[in-house]
């Protein structure tokens with residue numbers, strides 16, 4: 001079946017895109033407003049887009065009333081944010097933080113999530129999150145009034161000691177992080193325990209095996 005994406009209702013496009021591009025990594029983003037209020041919210045339209053420099057991006061969709069989400073407002077005001085990765089053990093708490101509470105509400109308190117001071121930015125990290133990235137705002141790409149992509153440079157990384165295998169080489173025990181992924185629609189998630197491995201092919205090996213034509 002073909003879909004003329006331009007002609008679809010936005011809500012149906014949402015279902016199509018979020019139902020196919022899976023799993024999405026999960027960022028629980030902490031920010032601070034100009035007057036010092038801590039804010040947290042989950043963002044799964046998120047990924048890292050490079051390592052030299054280390055760049056993370058996420059997408060802010062408009063609130064139903066078209067208001068800019070507090071996360072974006074705070075980042076534009078203070079130029080800092082923290083990306084906390086979400087493990088199975090804090091999945092339910094993360095879900096609580098997406099509540100549409102009024103600006104100034106500390107969603108972390110609602111979700112019983114403690115915070116720890118970050119190393120290079122003012123917003124704190126979520127203590128129970130196994131990985132947190134301190135980010136400095138780089139740029140915002142606006143796509144109309146309804147969505148924007150925010151890019152930040154990761155200037156510091158925290159990884160829970162229990163999961164670090166080789167600090168010098170940045171190696172972590174990824175399966176043990178037990179991170180969750182976002183699946184179809186707005187409600188479904190996945191555990192990342194079903195892995196498989198593939199060696200990347202090289203042309204030299206193809207030639208050696210007589211497969212090159």
Ligand SMILES: Cc1cc2nc3c(=O)[nH]c(=O)nc-3n(C[C@H](O)[C@H](O)[C@H](O)COP(=O)(O)O)c2cc1C
Pocket residue numbers: 039040041042043044045046059060061062068069070071072094095097098099100101182
């Ligand atoms: C798992 C999950 C993923 C989400 N991903 C996004 C996202 O990528 N972009 C977005 O704009 N909203 C996303 N949301 C909704 C926001 O978290 C929600 O609108 C939140 O209230 C925004 O809070 P804020 O105004 O404090 O930033 C997501 C919600 C959940 C539960």
